[in-house]
Amino acid sequence: MKHSLLAAAFALPLACLAQKSAPENLVQYAHPLVGTAKMGHTYPGATVPFGAVQLSPDTDTLSYEQNGKYNPDIYSYCAGYQYKDPTIVGFSHTHFSGTGHSDLGDFLVMPTTGTLQLNPGTADKPLGGYRSAYSHQTEVAEPAYYKVRLADNDILAELTATTRVGVHQYTFPKADESHIILDLMAGIYNYPGKNTWTFVRVENDSLVTGYRQTNGWGRTRVVYFALSFSKPFKSYGSRNYDQKQPYRGFWGRFDQNHNWPDLAAHQLRMHFDFGATQAGQQVKLKMALSPVSTAGALANLRAEAPGWDFADYKRKGQAMWQQELSKIAITSPKRVDKENFYTAMYHAFTGVTTYQDTDGQYRGLDQNNHQAKDFTNYTTFSLWDTYRALHPLYNLVQPKRNADMAQSMLMHFDQSAEHMLPVWSHYANENWCMIGYHSVPVVCDAIVLGNAPFDQNKALDACVTTARQRWYDGLGLYMDKGYVPEDKSGASVSKTLEYAFDDYCIAQAAKKLSRADIEKEFSQRATNWQNVYDARIGFMRPRLADGTFRQKFDVLTTSDPGYIEGNAWNYSLYVPHDPAGLIAKMGGNKRFVPHLDSLFTMNLPDKFFAETEDITRDGIIGNYVHGNEPAHHAAYLYNWTDQPYKTQPRIRMILNKMYHQGADGLGGNDDCGQMSAWYIFSALGFYPVAPASGEYALGSPAVHGAVLQVGEGKTFTVTVKNQSDKNVYVQSAKLNGKLLTRPFLPVSEVRQGGTLEFVMGSKPVRK
Template identity: 65%
Template sequence: MKKIFLIALSCISLSAGAQNLVKYVKPIIGTQRMGHTYPGATVPYGMVQLSPETDTASYEKDGHYNPDVYKYCAGYQYDDKTIVGFSHTHFSGTGHSDLGDFLIMPSVGPLKLNPGTADKPGSGYRSAFSHANEISEANYYKVKLDDPNVMAEMTTTTRVGFHQYTFPKSDNAHIILDLMAGIYNYPDKNVWTYMRMVNDSTVVGYRSTNGWARTRTLYFAMKFNKPFLQMGYRNYSKREVYGGFWGQFRNTRNFPEIAGRQLRAYFDFKTTEGEKIKIKFALSPVSMDGALANMKAELTGWDFEKVKQDGQAQWEKELHKIVVKSNSKDELEDFYTSMYHAMINPTVYMDVDGSYRGLDQNNHKAEGFTNYTTFSLWDTHRALHPLFNIIDPKRNADMVRSMLAHYDQSPEHMLPVWSNSANENWCMSGYHSVSVIADAIVKGNAEGVDANHALEACVATARHRDYAGIGYYMDIGYIPDEKNGNSVSSTEEYAYDDWCIAQLAKKLNRQDIYDEFYKRSQNYKNVFDPKSGFMHPKLADGTFRKKFDPFTTIGMGFIEGNAWNYTLYVPHDPASLIKLMGGNKHFITYVDSLFSYNLPDKYFAETEDITRDGIIGNYVHGNEPSHHVAYLYDWTDKPWKAQEKIRMILKRMYKPTPDGLGGNDDTGQMSAWYIFSTLGFYPVAPGSDQYAIGSPAINSAEINLPGGKTFAIEVKNQSDKNVFVQKITLNGKVLATPFLTHADIMNGGTMVFEMGAKHK
């Protein structure tokens, strides 16, 4: 009896320790309106993102720019009623469209090789569907396709997508492989496609495109669980139809190899009632042989449920890096879906043997590190990479090494700005890779990184006179308004990046570099106009532009923000900014006004959906330059205002619903803000070791750190009304200031918040 009792206790303990967190992940969050997330299957940082497309967008519509290019950045919109197919690559939460490679769609009946239209799905292979018959989980997606009466299921490994289609009885079952389809289509995007038959159940090939990434080639290997009866294709470039390739492929006139710019292929089957046609679809950035090797290494059998469970076990391990407790299921779903979205990107970009395509379009081998891509650095330097520096510093160090490899292969000798798939997209402003690099090295989280080489790369990037106004910035301390459309915001962003370089130089005892870049980091002061009270476009002659509207973004020298928001973009020097703006009292009034001012309709450009999402008053949470703003109250005598604003933002910008993201998730930055702010602290200036205190929105949390240490957060008197911090103790000692250090966290310990309904 005693033995049985001890076994029972052991089982209870195991159950508590192995808490199921995957159940709180709802990938459908952010798929409606402008969250731009996708609901499909992927493993943490996976190279494959296997997800449905409800539509795609061409660049032009009726001879004009098509706003659907923005709408379908992730290929899926929750309000749509049809699915076109399932493709293998997606960006999560971006504001730009691309990818959507290798679309697969099952069909039954007469073969149709065009996608059809949303209002007439029966005119092509598109199908109606219902959310009532849709399941979206971490590494699992399921939906019933109404028109062919096929149940579609998806799961993945890191480099392989696994499809499972349950068919009705049919002599005319088809699997369509659309090599033309993609998110953000325009004439001539497809440079070339190629496919070769290996045997009667396997094909290999590649697709080259010149979309957002100017020259991108992706290779594939596709294997069925049963031989197909025949295969055919249509070459839309030549308007010819090919079919055949029967039996043992003895027909030499139709040799099983196809190539062209616009191809759709099909594979025919006979199916019994309830028969499952399964497909393994492996990707490689290097070669068709690489794709086959990836498939062989990662997915040997046909056990769909095992692959799903293995992938969800990977997610469970990642999610357990932060274990929170809350009385609200909604808050748990928000938190763990944010964790999920934060761990989708950057993505692995190499074969199982370490081979990858470099920025120089040559093949390279990652020696001793994992090579990553999808670096939306204008967004993610703010909170996503700092989050990795706490919960997964080794992985973040590999991302830094990937950035340095990019620099070594760059003909411009620059670090990445916004890079994907061996391409630099040159999207957004600043050179924020230096923030990520400095943050990792300053915090001592740069395993395997050559710190001196990293400093060299940062300095070379920051001295690149020909890039986006840097020459003017170096010569006169700001970018003239008439020389660059983002003159003010770029001046401010460069100043912050230069401060990061100074911190890195200080860490490496390079006083000369420190002096140069600390001086440059003060350049933000050169675009502050005491007369207007704002960061203000400045002309080359040293005068401020006369025509100026602080509420307008377009044409005012700013990117994704206006003067009201960007005047506060000095994350590295808040104390000096407060002094510059007239002192503590005036600064507080300014930030209060930012949140309370209601913008008139005339300030919303283009469509309401794009611009109103993510806005509170004049504070733009959906665009990242404002993400640190609420925390700036910590540098004043009223830090309680930060606590009040943060809890308000959490409630208004995040919900566990399809429209539950107040703006693009931007490859995890919106989610990382939520994670930090829910825990009660935030990295206002990555590159420093300091975190600003906010207002925790959970009952407790355990951050499971590398090396087995734990940083515990306990919150007493937690409620929606008790948003104000009364007292904080760190390892039993009262925290005297609203700041925390990186060492405080990484050394492990316990931080206790005592909350109340009134501010102190």
């Protein structure tokens, strides 16, 4: 008995120690439903970090045109799902996260019972098709897991995923007939003629392969699949919607009811029939995707999902999320702080996606197959958005992935007939969406920070070649005149300012690589922002080819063609690489600080909201539009003035107003993770105002502390003393014990690991 008591005495503290040291479950704090209402444009379904499969419910699949005209409702369905909708059409395997444009929605699957219906029906008449009503009360959305009860058929649908495989589990009720619909016509942003071809092969009674080729936002996009069922289907069938009546040509001499194992059409839906089911009977599906071939899809299926244990795939998927979310471990006494932070982490790690098979093969921009060697090939580069904070975040806590992303962009350059780095690319397509050449900041930032395990001089040459393409979007005029003339190329002010920033990044990388000629050329080009500044009125203004400023001008209107996703007031602050020069141009601190103050305090006229289709009043603070990326650095500009403390309450205000829990918890499109990356940096207390500059600007931390895994086993710790909702002002900041006399951090020191210590207070420190 004494031995037993002694053993118990030792066991108790050891058990307590083990329990105390167990890592916190961070998955519980990430909520995929955040951003699924209004204009967040996120999806709630199952995916793993940077996964090639995004298996998620679609609440509608609208056509781009309705009655021959643009359908204005389609903008709400960039992610296929709107929280307000009462029905689910089905579960498709590919989605963008938070974009303002879309594509994808491939291979929609829907379980049904009763009489077979191949028409999806409509939201107002769901019983006229295979869609189903549902309730949010039965809906569960977690990282790598989604569950909902399809009310009209009483089917419990559960989804999980691996990197390349979507895993479905459908629990049926007692029914005389049960079916699985595979809709190869459905898609997000369905343009007329978007489906250029679909091929399906029924390999046997539990395996189906095929591909879908579309001509949508991506002009030629091919996705291959392998679909496996956990039990044999009893029968199958299809309908070719290309044919309004039975085809009576050569094949007309065969039985029209015969189910061919090979099927091909532009518009095709299939059904797989399982006969009667008992209550609780399950049918499981696994659909693997490949950018290369059906053989690649089959290999992905066998490598990542060989068995049928749904719960095991869910566990493994959530373990992957735990590992990635643990890259930043924050402390806070408030659960909502952790929910906001880790939801942002979740969204930041779903934007860019893996684009290669398990053997490293992928489809290139030249539409040939390529082999990724010593790197993972990625796609979904919404670079006008993500160069600002998302890729700098990856450079900090996902350095290997970001280096691979930069290399993926360089492979894009090699495969490009235009000799351009990507602008907005996905699935081996260049969409040419938005402006600038914003792969350049990503590649150059990696070079400047020493996170570029590739031929850096060749990478710089690719940046330079991209920046010298005279045919591209007013770039030749920009090179000749030092600005883009508005009467020759629209959005001229925005283009000039963004080209100038990209040029600055090239100069920084050239400096790092001792390429003096390139540094000189692009340092000069980086000053071109001055050429669209009208000193008479104190704003950036469209300039014409003859050198004069355009007469018609309104600093608040968002419909001015001189700007994109912003107005003159917003873009007049967009010189992230030279805030000091901008402040001097605008008359110094005495004039600049009140101007910046007014951005957050002015009351916009009603006409502003009438012109702004994609922004609600909820997403705007004064004239500061957080949902539009050109403003993301604005609150940090006080750091270059004699009143840097003003940055601090602005940051805390934006954090509180633009991010919260709930389906409408984002103040605009998440834009492939850029909005979320802004939150992560700002909550930690610093932000990359100018990627490739080598500096972070200090703000006001919202967390109570954090430990960042910055690669190679190094950690960077943020400690915050006297933290509270009222103590928003930084009293002092120390980096590795040394007092910071400027409100900036060297990125290189953060990446080396160390400690940043904030002391907070309720009153500003005026220095």
